Amino acid sequence: MSQYSAFGLLRGALNGQKHWQPAWRDPEPKSHYDIIIIGGGGHGLATAYYLAKVHGLKNIAVLEKGWIGGGNTGRNTTIVRSNYRLKPLHDLFEFGLKMWEHLSDELNYNVMFSPRGAMFLGHSDADMTKLAERGDAMRCDGIDVDLMTRDEVQKLEPLLDMSRSARFPIEGGLIQRRGGTARHDAVAWGYARGADSLGVDIIQKCEVTGFVRDGDAVVGVETTRGRINAGRVGICVAGHSGYVAGLAGLKLPVESQTLQAMVTEGVKPMINSVIMSQSLHCYISQSDKGGIVFGGDPDNWPSYAQRGNPMVMERAVAQGLALVPALSRLRMVRTWSGVTDMSFDGAPIIGETPVKNLFLNGGWCYGGFKATPASGWTYAHTLATGKPHALNAPFALDRFERGATIDETGSGPMPNSR
């Protein structure tokens, strides 16, 4: 793999940029791999990359039914942060955030990580108490975060409606300054290029349609491009976790729901940070192209449709406009949605399954993009060694029956925790 560099670009400028090579190969599937990863999203590709890079494994394939990054990796609002209250969550996400800070260098690929600050708004005394509690929990574990006064919030985001008559009055906030956004496609492409250069076969247009069993063990997969044998198989298919695990006879603690996002026409810089309100559930940021990106609650019923309901879109936009009235002048140019696997405590699942040689990485709800590097790192460890990494041990699939759920919001067994 040739290194990308400013010097290479300059040299290319002299000979018409004719030196560019495809960033990864398009190989035919082999008949056997030591490890097969199902799903070529950011998580699957990162897993393959760390399997090859950190664990030195050579014979690995990523099977993707469509094109890499075409799932939630390419559909999310790209918010990266580690400001969770519960220890297992903030430990995992903070490990990931530290990786984001060096990811462009690590991959020699610009993932455009932009730590512009991730800010939660507090709309009442009760909100501020909750934010302080979360902040304290993080600081106890050495993760930076600051409680903000009303004035500090206003200074950072002058366009917020701070009036006392605002629909959603703002009392203060909680900011993680190292949080921000990244370029979603680049994350998939960067990991794909890195993994490919280490010998990983990335096989697109290859849907897994079944598992090959030998007794109680999985020994391969059936695909739209034929049967492929495998030592170990790792599911990493986000919204399709329930379906794919079902092919192996498993019934998961997840329900698939649609999550939408939308973006306006591009304008000059007007939103400086990532503004989030968890009491409303609305998040707003401005992309590097200038578009204002909106997200909100999922369509709160099961769906694999990958297209959203205008009713839910309207709610997210109404909240956004109430917070930043100036946005009402903008035209929305695109809306889209992804299928997310909502777990029953709102936390992900990374680990082994009751089926031998079959592993699961899923249940990321609407928050898995930020975890991409950490998810890949820990899942690679689990697939290589057959054992959990300390960071993903709490996220085992059997935690539900053990009563050890990781319920950030304390909302009980419902697939719509925040």
Add this chain to the structure above:
Amino acid sequence: MMQFTCPHCGPRDQAEFIYERTADAVVSLDAAPEEAMKSLFTRNNPRGVDEEIWRHTYGCRAWMVIARNRVTNEISATRAVGPEALP
């Protein structure tokens, strides 16, 4: 938006309804702990038809079971539940 046919009120916009859970996710009062665990925490979650419990919250407030395809949103059956459904 989808349109549901409430057994009591007739065709209404989905905005009047709230999704509760799947029909198989109701824990019976005498369920053994493992059964209760399965009903509370796991779902078939099919990429196809499943039976779902919805409530006509902003209408007659009755519960109903709706068989819906989760890819196409096609509704194949609706039936009332609870005392209302009794003859």
